[in-house]
Amino acid sequence: MAQPKPATVDDFLKREDEDESVRKWKESLLGDAANADPALTHPKDDPRFVIPKEFKVVVQGGQTHTYNLEDKNSLNDLKKNGYKLTEGQTFHYEVTFLVHHDLVLGLKLKTKSKKMMAKQEASFDIGSYPPTIAPITKSLEECEVPTGMMTRGEYKTVNTIEDDMGRTHLKFESKFQIVKA
Incomplete structure (x- = not known):
């Protein structure tokens, strides 16, 4: 259809x-x-609808990991080094972005994480927005880091910011490690 x-x-x-x-x-x-x-x-020199600016992993009572989504070095650091999470911690993602040209409906962050053979997918709703002049920062729903020996270790993740029209606005890789509490 x-x-x-x-x-x-x-x-x-x-x-x-x-x-x-x-x-x-x-x-x-x-x-x-x-x-x-x-x-x-409606900048003529930039055809993008969504301009992702920043990605944060905000750990409750812990460190905030901040990555500039417009900087290749920052994206490379996120992919190669990533961040650490401790079992049982609560965290959430924050995404900062601009919207240009048209309304963007059903913007979301999709994550696909993999550790050896285990895979996990999640989708976080960001919302629908009109074109903006000022950047928008959206805090996404909180997550709890799983506990147990089998969950510890290094995960590689593919993150995608997309909308309900099927447009992918950014795809980037990240890495994180779950460590013992």
Whole structure:
């Protein structure tokens, strides 16, 4: 089944609605993009819809691991060295990004982790957003690091930021290690 063509920001702005409530709804939906300079929300030199800026692993009562998603050295560090988690800790991911050109519906972070033969997949909803001028930081749901001898060790993960339209905005690899408490 073919997916419907998404409505664009321009489609919303060009509609001539006489109803005041519809005008207010459009402004609330489009946020700062409704009245922004198009050069900021629709840059001609960057065709990307989502511009991932930063990825954080925030450990409750512990260290925050921060990675610049626009820097190859930072991405390489995340892939080669990664971060450590201790059994039983609670942590969450934070993603900072910009949205350009059009509405982005159903943005999510998908992770596929692998340790030897064991595989685990997770999906974290980020949300739906209009084009923005300022970066958006979204804290994702909390996770608990599993416990037990079989869960300890090094995991390699493929992380994907994608939307409901099937567009992949960024795919990056990471590594983490679960250590004994």
